[in-house]
Amino acid sequence: MSLAPILASRSPRRQELLTTILPEFSIQVSAADETLPAGTPPDEAVRLLALRKASAVLALQPAPGEALVIGSDTVVSIDGRILGKPHSQEECLEMLQLLSGRRHTVYTGVALLRGDRQRVFHEAAGVEFWPLSPREAGWYASTPEPYDKAGGYGVQGLGSLLVKGIEGDYFTVMGLPVSRLWRELRSFAPELFSF
């Protein structure tokens, strides 16, 4: 039996990062319910959303036992609030102002589904922002970069200039904890790896 890995994410960052550990995989995305009960903690939120995204794609497989679906979700958490993607320049500027000169936490959840087996985990990383001047925030919000990213910034690219330092895994902040995922996948789907 061959096992076909499927990434259940549209994110180009996740696609790029997954190539570090898997030479071949396909990408499939299916609509998943992204509503959460009020007050869901961020670690539970990313695990639940990663699982829903992966489950929606597994349900489309004609042979679910031969599919390995990888779902993932990332949120930014600060002051007990969860920040998703900004929908306007105004909302992006509000997020950047909230993050400016302070530390927040990024959570990324990952769900691995294979037939009726599943494994779900998450990683958290702290991110400290430089204090941002209004010109710096305005410049960044005028680029296309923030608008497909949780919290209104990317830790790579131009967004790297906003970040003073991190505590934890850089790729968790980027959206996929590849070094942990590599270790989980080698035990969850060993036939995909030579060691």
Place this chain on the structure above:
Amino acid sequence: MSLAPILASRSPRRQELLTTILPEFSIQVSAADETLPAGTPPDEAVRLLALRKASAVLALQPAPGEALVIGSDTVVSIDGRILGKPHSQEECLEMLQLLSGRRHTVYTGVALLRGDRQRVFHEAAGVEFWPLSPREAGWYASTPEPYDKAGGYGVQGLGSLLVKGIEGDYFTVMGLPVSRLWRELRSFAPELFSF
């Protein structure tokens, strides 16, 4: 008077990172003395080597007052030892074994020279390695990746799979602290920036 930025480094990582903040610059490298007095602490070592690399390139300029030279140097420090680039697979495996399952510190120094003005700074970041099995270390040492990198690994690419987490600036580990450099350059050479 126009100001021509010059990066005094062969590292493709530094070249790529510098494009985040400077749209145009040239690359020039000149031999600099890389010997250090025994017992030089790692922070002094990277500042001194960054300055020597930049000074060697500034000395080649016909109009030093119109040049802005950026020099940089990175070392890995663990147990009071400084690790440079590995020269053989055996030396690379020794370095990986030393780093396995532990935390080390990466220092990157930067020197900015412009005519008779200079500014030198450094950043340090902690890096925690996953415990590496002999197969993992052997696999990584068999790739071309470690051999042009201080400490025998790169924090990006395949080397990302060895790293559990960092504390500090990711780009300091990669070899150029771009977010700090952006802030230093805007005050050292404000005419290169619109704000």
